[in-house]
Amino acid sequence: MQENFEIRIREIAKLKKGWSFGQGEPFNEEHVEIAALLALRYYKKYALTVSGTPSVDGSINLMFNIGDIFLDVIILPTISEATIKYTHGIGKDKIEELWGTVPINKLDNIMEKFVNLSKEEVKS
8 A cells, every 4th residue: 555655755756847936846757766765665664754845956855753853865866865954853942953965875874873863862
């Protein structure tokens, strides 16, 4: 059975140039498929809440969260890299850290770090 987030991510492939009020790059099938498969992989492996949204620059933002701890995995148009942003909290007490840009094949390490860090934060 396809998960709702997976269906919504795959819908991104239908967006044409100018999809956001005249702005917005189109998305190719391979880029969208990689994003959908990564979202599904980490959803199944860690039972994380996940959503995916397109960006006008042609990247796809996958947001994973555990409570109020978030990890944005921004799949860049190159498809081979992702920018990682960690956020803990909401509002004025929010902490944001840019973890950098990493090759897609290193995402398992990043997700493991995120899950372990989140478990520690939830305990305290």
